[in-house]
Amino acid sequence: MTEFKDIHSRQLQLLSDDELNLRLNRVRAGLEAAGADSVLITDAANIYYLTGRVFAGYVYFNVADSKPYYIVRRPNDLISDRSSRLGRFAEIADILCHNQNCTAPARLGLEFDIISYNLSTRLMNTIAGIEFADASGAMRRARSVKTRLEQHMMKESGLRHERVYSRIPHVYQVGMTDIELQVEIERQSRLEGNLGIFRISGSDMEIHMGNVITGENSDTPTPYDFAMGGAGLNPSLPVGADGSIIEPHHTVMVDVNGDFTGYMTDMTRCFALGTLDSKTLGAHQLSIDIVHALTDMARPGAAARELYEKAAMMAREAGYTDYFMGHRQHAGFVGHGLGIEINEGPVISPRSKDILEAGNAIALEPKFVIPGQGAAGIENTIIVKEEGAAECITNAPEQIIYFE
C-alpha cells in the first residue's frame, strides 16, 4: 500500500504507477464517453486525485499516452521527468501541442463545472485550433469509485473520526453553549490530525469544519443544501451553532468533518443532557433503522433513487414525514458521495440517475428535526462492496449518548 503521508518528498507524482494507472483508466473511460481525447486539469481536488499531492498548475492527460504530463507554477522544487515550468500563460499552448513527451490534444476536456468563465475562455483562446469538451462529468465519475488505496485512506479517517467522537462526553461541561462544545470538539479533532479544511466542489456551500446544533436552533433554515440547519454566529456564515446554551431535554447533534488524510469521512451522532421525549427517541431510532436498511441496499446495480425512496417510505410509515431531512426547510437528499470533497457522486436523492458501483463511498444521513426538541438521527459513511451489504467505516456507537 502506498504511503500517503509523504509530505517532505519533492516527487511530483506521489502515487505509485499502479495506483495512477487505476485512476487513469477510469479517467480514460470517462473522457471517451465525453468525446474528448485529452483533459487539462487545474482544480486542486482533481490534481490531488491524479498525483497524490496538490500543486499550482495543470495536469495534462491524453488517452493515447500512458502517463500524464505536468505543468507547474508552484512550488518551484518539485521533481519530475514529465513536467514543464509555466512562465507566461501563453506557453501552455506550446507545452501541450509541441511536446515529444505527450500527444497533442485534438478535443481537449476542461473542468467547465469548476473553473471560471474567464479562465476557461482564456485557455480556449490560447490553445487555439483544437476543439474543447466538458470533462467535469468524466472526472466526477472517475472519482466516485474509490480505489483500494482511497478506501484505505477513508478508513483511516474513519478510525480517527471515531476516536474524536469518543472524547465528546469528556469535553462537555454543564452550562456550555453549542459553540463552546464545538470548539472543544474541533480542538480534539485537530489534535487527532484533522487537516481542518472542508473541501466542497462548487461555490454553493461554505462551512467551517462542521456543525453542532441544539434545541430550537436546529430548525432554522440555512442558505446551504446541507441536511442540518442553524442560524450560525454571523449573517456572513448563517449555519450551525448560534451560541445557544445546551439545555436539558434537547438533543445536541454533532456533525463535524473527518478529513485526516485528504479523504474525508462524514459522521453524525446525537448527544443529550437529561431525558428526551418519545417522539425524539423514535426519530433517532428510525434514523438508525434507515441507515441500516440503506447500508444493506447499497450494492452494485442498485439505483440511488431507490435508496432515497426507501428512506422516505420508512419515514412516512412511521409518521415522521414532516420532520424528515428538516422541518421548516427540507433538504432534497438523504445521502451523498464523498472522498476528497464532501459532495461527490453518487447522490441519493429522488431524481438521481446514479447507479451504485462497488467502491462508491457514500454518507447516509437520514435526519429528523423535531420542533422544540432538536435534531435527531445519525450519519455514517459506507463503502459499497463487490458482494454483500456495504461496509460502514464510521463505527462510533449509534445510540444517543447522554452527558452525565
Added chain:
Amino acid sequence: MTEFKDIHSRQLQLLSDDELNLRLNRVRAGLEAAGADSVLITDAANIYYLTGRVFAGYVYFNVADSKPYYIVRRPNDLISDRSSRLGRFAEIADILCHNQNCTAPARLGLEFDIISYNLSTRLMNTIAGIEFADASGAMRRARSVKTRLEQHMMKESGLRHERVYSRIPHVYQVGMTDIELQVEIERQSRLEGNLGIFRISGSDMEIHMGNVITGENSDTPTPYDFAMGGAGLNPSLPVGADGSIIEPHHTVMVDVNGDFTGYMTDMTRCFALGTLDSKTLGAHQLSIDIVHALTDMARPGAAARELYEKAAMMAREAGYTDYFMGHRQHAGFVGHGLGIEINEGPVISPRSKDILEAGNAIALEPKFVIPGQGAAGIENTIIVKEEGAAECITNAPEQIIYFE
C-alpha cells in the same frame, strides 16, 4: 451604525438603506466603466457585500434602479418586498426581463472571474436576447474601498485578533510542536468569536485558519501564493505547520486569520524560545521598519507599485534581498487588500497598476526567511485615510515575544 450581528433577523436586506446606497453607488460607477447597465451577482462574498447576509440565489441590480432585486433559492423564510423565489432555473429570465419592480437588463454584467464556465453559459443561454459583460472588475473595485461600517467591522475583528495574540504566550508549553501550538491558538480564536472560515476569491489558494511555522519548515516552498511557506501535515494541503517541535533559537511565526465579523484582519507576529542570532533580529526589525514606512506612504493617490519598490529597496539596502518574501521561493507581493476575502484589491506588487484610495484596507507583510533560523517579520492590517498616514488596526506589540 448598523448592528451587524443580527443573525436571527429574517430580513433579506440587513444593511440600512444609507449603507446600501453607498455600496450601490460604487457598483454603479464600476458597471458604467465596464459598459454594463446591470449586474447579476451570485458569489457569496458579493451577495454579503450587497445585502449584509449570505443566501443562496442572486442579487440583480440595474443602474437605473434605486435598489437591487433579490432572487432566492434558500433559506425559504427570508422577508423582502423586492424578491422572487427561484423554482426552475429558467424562471430567472422572466424575473429579470418582465418584472415591474426592476428595469430589464440590456447589457448584463456577470462575475466571469468567479462563476464557472457552465453556470455562465447556462445564464447567457437562459437570459437570451441581451448582451453580457464582465462585472468582476466592477465588483472588485467597489469592494476595495471600505465604507465606514465596513471599516468598523474590520476594526472590531482587529481588536479581537489582538486579544487572541496576547494569549499566545500563555498557551505555549515547552516541547510543543508547531501544530499543537496552532491548535491552541485556533481554540482561543474560536472562543473569542472567530467564525473559522477563511474566504479566498478564486480557487488558487486553500488554507485552514492560517499558519504557524518554525525553523527549517519556514523555508519549504508551497503551491500557494502566500508569503509563508511550510510543508503542512499532508500532501493534500501542503502549507504551514508540519509537526516540527518548537526548538530554542528558532522563530515561531504566527499568521492566523481574524474573521470575527465577516470582515477579516490579517496579522502576523513572531515568537521565540531562547535567543536569536543577529541576522534574524535584524530581519525582524527591518520588517517593522518597512511596515511603518509603507503605512506612512499609504495615502490616497500613492501607487501600489511604489510601496512595493520602497519595501524591496529597504530590504536591498540592508542586505536582505535573498531572504525577502521567502528564500527558496519568493512571493511576488508585499501586501494585499482584504475585507470579506483575504485577496481583495489593491495589490502591493511590482507590476500593480492600483492607485491607493481612502478606505482601502491593506495587509502589509514584508517577511523574511532566514535559512536555519526561521521566518522573521510582522504583518499589519491598515486602512488608508483621507489625510495623513494610514491607520493600523492590528495593534498587538510588534517586537519578538519570547516564550518563558
